[in-house]
Amino acid sequence: MKANWKFFFLAALVILVVFPFAYLLLLSMASEWRFPELWPAYFGMRNWEQVVSSETGLISSFLVSTGISFSVATMSTFIGFFISRGIAYHPYKRTITLLTYFPYILAPVVFAACLSYFFLKLGLFGKPVGVFVAQFMVAFPYALIFFSSFWGEKTKSYEELVATLGGNQLQAFRKVLLPIAKNMLIICFFQTFLISWFEYGLTSIIGVGKVQTLTIKVFLFIKESNFYYGALSCCLLILPPVLLLYINKRYVFNKLI
Amino acid sequence: MTISEPLSLKNKASNIGFIFFGLIGILPFVAAFVYALLYSFGLVGAANSGFTTEFWISTWQSGAFIKSLVYSTVVAGTSIFISVSIALWLTLKFRKELEHPILAFAMYLPLAIPGIVAAFFTFQLLAKAGFFSRIAYAFGWITEARQFPDLVNDPYAIGIIATFISIVTPFLLLLFLNVYKNERVDELAQLSQSLGANKQQTVWRVSLPVVLNKTWTLIGLYFIFLLGAYEVPLILGQESPQMLSVLIIREIKQYDLSRLSEGYVVAVIYTVIVTTAAVLLFSRKNDVKHEG
């Protein structure tokens, strides 16, 4: 009896989890779905076909998003990895780590609003590279914090071992540290990718609507009450993370935030 | 213990590292804060004409900021409290069952949904012409859209809180399950029971404290994130009171150019609150551990 209750509860939980995905997919294929109809008047591939053919710009948004997120993830993972070492071995490690949290905990949209003057001044406003720099400023501290637990007595002794054996710093990284860190690097890459992929506030301000990533598109469609295209862009937005989940769950579970 | 320095290059490399860290990690934050501070006192900005405290006074007097702060705190706090409760309950009740492959995968799925999509989805579901309203209509519970209860853009922030919960709970659940396993809470619980504690006592005195003690920094961090959340309250909130980020952006982007500074006043106060909270949260010994 008790086991039964648990079973139904968990089944309901699974349905609850899957429901949003199914509903968004359904909505993205719907059209002319007026209240109080339970089923849309049109259901089919029309919206998806239009994405490919017409001027909605969703394909280019998908590419822009991919490009920016890929760059942000690559740069912040690698630079974060090397610089986190310096911080981890630094006598003021704790203070510096605290400082890294600051840009990370501030609402990105507020951060961006207060920074936009400088981005304008630097000519980075409204450009993909500007959005990249802005997102990097959030993803990079994340990577620093992420790798801070990697460096410790163990890595230190490895490095010393390499030095004793006559190897240089470069060899220590290439032959020893990077291979040990491989898994963490991959996870950090995907998580910073997702930070960038899901980012809206910063992008909307630094990109001024010119850099139209997918999140920006979702908002534009919500604004014009075009829910079908909105749902469609939502689908494009959640597709990569679902794929990543399928490959490895740990790529998406972000234990830091 | 000092680090051995086999190469002179090393010092240089680490210096570049620190400069880079300063340029990207610290300088922007300081610059943003100083800019907002100057703007709030009328020292920068094309529509401003020199030092004045009038914006600080008017922000204080209008009451919109205090309302927004209280509102944001209550909304974020309620969401966190409910999420923690649900996640803890699920952990304690179902941790064995959740190891089943299907469930284990399903638990991760919500992590693929960002705030903006969650908010959009909540709106589609709970709005007066939304999915639930249609179901209610089909069952004859309502005959018009307007009879459906207010669940989004509503005065009690039901839509916002529901969305926050749906975002935070899956994360917390995974976190708690992780801690449960890593800290061997099961063994501890067995030990306490063999020492004569009953089930109730074991849960309240052993399992919960261990799990919460290991995770409270992250829970606190999540509270700070929700406090500054933007997309969700932007889509699901009402026009007044608004959550802090929405309020700040609205004031910074308003029509009346002579009052932009009021937005920066709120931004400055918000930044101070959040950084203070972070200092309090992390200055305790509790380092955020990460098991790669």
Place this chain on the structure above:
Amino acid sequence: MDFKLIILCLLFWSCGDQNKTVEKDPLLDSWEEVTKASEGTTVHFMMWQGSPVVNEYINNYVIPTLKKEHNIDLQIVSGQGPEIVQMVMGEKEAGVKNSQIDIVWINGETFFQLKKIEGLWGPFVQKLPNATYINFDDPHISIDFQQSIEGMESPWGMSQFALIYDSLEVPNPPRNLEALEQYIKAKPGTFTISNDFSGMSLLKSFLAELSGSPNGLDGPFDAEKYEVLSKKLWEYINRNKKYFWKEGVTFPKEHSKMDQMFASGELSISFGFSEGAIEEKVNRGLYPKSTRAYAWENGTVLNSNYIGIVHNAPNKAGALQVINFLISPEAQLTKADPNGMDANPVLDLQKLPEAWRKKFEELPKRKYGAELSELSKNAIQEPAPEYMIKLYDDFRTFVIEK
């Protein structure tokens, strides 16, 4: 050394954008020069993107046609009113020589603010070949929110604000404040005011009614008059807002949301520019066929909307070419199609060549929406921009936050 290098890199990076030489003023050139200089360039157009029909017109007609006929890439940047002003002001503060945008879609209150910060380039309108088809003697064209346009912005469309209702559900919609009060008391929860440009335009109509005449708000901004009238207005709204949508506890942020709620039957009265903008929505089946539009008894605002060139537009020649195209008979005809954007042309049919005039006259009539010519009997001029800016602030302070 390393440090210096980084600083150098940064400087180099930051200056890259500003070192481009500002091209010479195409105003001094002949139109052929403008055409030549604009070919193969990109023009950035910051505009409000909240309406599917407008987006459809821009994306599927204007952009491809400009590309084909003038080899210009038109890029749309989303933004309106305050966003435009902030953008231009921010660039001014930072000393940016080449703006992110070239042209902007604006109306009176944005025009007013942009003029205040000297954010517009011009005068340019007389330079446009197609400007000869526009009747600048029409005060609804040459006067924008009580300000003379002085060639600093080109008219693009003209429309009247209208209220809309379902004639089956509401046979006799309210046409003045007294009737509105009775109406919402009888049908609570079915009316609201969006906290945006459209909502403020409705408030202007209310304010004009309270002034006692359709011309009550004409002329420069009168602070004293505003104080007296707005006080009455807030008193009126606060007295009745418990009968508003959601008991007046909150108001919709965007007008598109009101459209949605009108479609689902949550609201029984809505409103909007372009004489209510109902034609396309009825055709799409979003609104019932019984939807009708009407003007307030004391009048609703009739205004033009404009396109301006920002003072630091990097591509002024392209900007001129695009604006000239937008006011061409061809583009205005497509824009006027009731099955498309359904916007009244700003061109004076009497000034058009015979062939074009015919085409305009042969356009199908609206099936559901009112024609501007009928509605404009109950039209008022746009009051001075300060009214709008004040209304925005005070609606929030005295109604929303109360």
